[in-house]
Amino acid sequence: xxxxxxxxxxxxxxxxxxxxxxxxxxxxxxxxxxxxxxxxxxxxxxxxxxxxxxxxxxxxxxxxxxxxxxxxxxxxxxxxxxxxxxxxxxxxxxxxxxxxxxxxxxxxxxxxxxxxxxxxxxxxxxxxxxxxxxxxxxxxxxxxxxxxxxxxxxxxxxxxxxxxxxxxxxxxxxxxxxxxxxxxxxxxxxxxxxxxxxxxxxx
Numbered sequence: 001x002x003x004x005x006x007x008x009x010x011x012x013x014x015x016x017x018x019x020x021x022x023x024x025x026x027x028x029x030x031x032x033x034x035x036x037x038x039x040x041x042x043x044x045x046x047x048x049x050x051x052x053x054x055x056x057x058x059x060x061x062x063x064x065x066x067x068x069x070x071x072x073x074x075x076x077x078x079x080x081x082x083x084x085x086x087x088x089x090x091x092x093x094x095x096x097x098x099x100x101x102x103x104x105x106x107x108x109x110x111x112x113x114x115x116x117x118x119x120x121x122x123x124x125x126x127x128x129x130x131x132x133x134x135x136x137x138x139x140x141x142x143x144x145x146x147x148x149x150x151x152x153x154x155x156x157x158x159x160x161x162x163x164x165x166x167x168x169x170x171x172x173x174x175x176x177x178x179x180x181x182x183x184x185x186x187x188x189x190x191x192x193x194x195x196x197x198x199x200x201x202x203x
Contacts, residue, residue: 003063007070017072019114022063023081026055026105053188056082056105060112078115083139088128094135094149100171100186102154107170118151157184 010017052058060077067075084093084101092098102118109116123138124130130144138144141152161182162175172185 003066007066007072010072011070017075019076019078020063020067020072021078021080022059023086024056024059024079025083025086026052027085027087053101053104053190054108057108057112060109064112076114077112078117079109079113080115080117081119082116083119088125088139089131089137091135091137093137093139093151094143096150097189099150099154099157100188102151103158103184103186104170104188106158107168107173118155160184 009015060079063077067073067077082105084090084098106116118141120139120141122140122142123136123144125139131138134145134147135143135149140149141155142148161173161184162177162179164176165173166176166181167174171188172183175182175184
């Protein structure tokens with residue numbers, strides 16, 4: 001609703017923003033009834049954060065439709081903060097799942113946004129004290145002990161792709177340059193429903 005109010009105010013006062021910024025996460029605020037999936041202290045938000053792998057794409061489509069309705073189609077849509085969850089610690093971010101999740105989200109949204117910025121480079125953050133654990137579920141691509149996480153490797157692979165896209169139909173993308181071709185194939189396993197419906201006791 002506040003996006004609608006913002007655009008209405010811009011139209012009323014003849015204001016043209018430079019761009020539209022948003023923070024984008026794939027989780028709901030459900031920590032009150034959260035059930036952790038790793039044996040870890042209860043103070044850590046280690047629940048199943050992902051709600052829908054298509055949520056980022058659907059959100060960007062919704063905002064692009066809103067821009068169109070307000071005759072601001074040329075306004076750049078920039079995701080200035082993006083991650084799987086907005087909570088300071090979630091151990092899902094330290095698992096192998098994050099690499100295909102990042103690649104999948106990038107391929108689904110690259111035509112819908114002019115910028116997709118991951119939350120942080122390092123788990124060392126100004127929002128909390130650094131953890132003494134090797135992995136603590138922090139925001140970054142590298143943990144507080146300078147160990148690259150699976151999320152880091154996702155960006156390494158994306159960086160190898162070329163500008164000329166021949167085919168993109170997740171879970172794959174094929175690109176070409178003067179040097180040759182790059183093909184990136186991934187497997188995004190949906191852990192969310194499988195674990196929530198299981199009878200396993202992770203705690």
